[in-house]
Amino acid sequence: MEKQEFTITLYTENSVGLIGRISGIFSRRKINIESLNTSPSEVEGIHRFTILINETEEVVRKLCRQLEKQIDILKAYFNTDDEIVWQEQALYKVPTKVVTEKVYVERLLRQYGASTVVIREDYIVFETAGHREEIDRLTEELNKYGLIEFVRGARIAIIKSSAGIHEKVLEFEKREPSHEIVENEYLDKRDDVFTM
Incomplete structure (x- = not known):
């Protein structure tokens, strides 16, 4: 297979250190990132990464599967230039x-x-x-x-055939409703339990 340009779109939670974990996955696979842009998406609390790489489709397909295994990444898409x-x-x-x-x-x-x-x-x-x-x-x-x-500046892109992430988020919420989020947890060193 021949290498070509692919634009990878990631929908993620907005968490500290995620960009480092994402770039680590690319580094381990020896894939150079040509361009990277991150911004809030159309859904509050969800960020969008747009990453441009030059690789074969087989490698990009495996890469997206690997990226989706990351806990903070909700969905990974890859597209050629004519699809965006x-x-x-x-x-x-x-x-x-x-x-x-x-x-x-x-x-x-x-x-x-x-x-x-x-x-x-x-x-x-x-x-x-x-x-x-x-x-x-x-x-x-x-x-x-x-x-x-x-x-x-880095590439920004919209997928032509995409309906955005709204439907996927709603579908996910129906299957796995979110639990109440507890912020500012800390470890109580005296008895090694989390307290609030």
């Missing part, structure tokens, strides 16, 4: 003089839908969103005109 709607975001710092004196640069920024974030006497910061190839092309062009700084 995705974007990356980028910021560009360009000398003000170049933008004001070179009409081509201004047209180029408009062509790529770049919007102004900061205007200073010595530089202007623009932002744009798009596919990696578009961001790479704009970066290459701006390099010809003295691009000062560039940063790209």
Whole structure:
């Protein structure tokens, strides 16, 4: 099987140390993470990880099964680029003089839908969103005109055929209703029992 890009979407609980455990699974399998984004999901209390890797489908399938065994991971999906709607975001710092004196640069920024974030006497910061190839092309062009700084954000993606995580959470709650959560438990060292 040939390697290709896969976007892995994880729905997780928001727990401390989870990102370390997730990256540990990738490290043990010698899989490089090309891009990683985490944010709250559409369901309160559930976070969403979007991870981009380059691997074979067989390896990705096994990886997702391994990830779902983690106690804090509710669901793991993997998709090819044609199964998702995705974007990356980028910021560009360009000398003000170049933008004001070179009409081509201004047209180029408009062509790529770049919007102004900061205007200073010595530089202007623009932002744009798009596919990696578009961001790479704009970066290459701006390099010809003295691009000062560039940063790209991680991939964000929505699965085309997904109904989100709402239904799965409701289904899970019906099967295994949650117990009342007790916070701030601590170990009483005198008698080695948990107290509240």
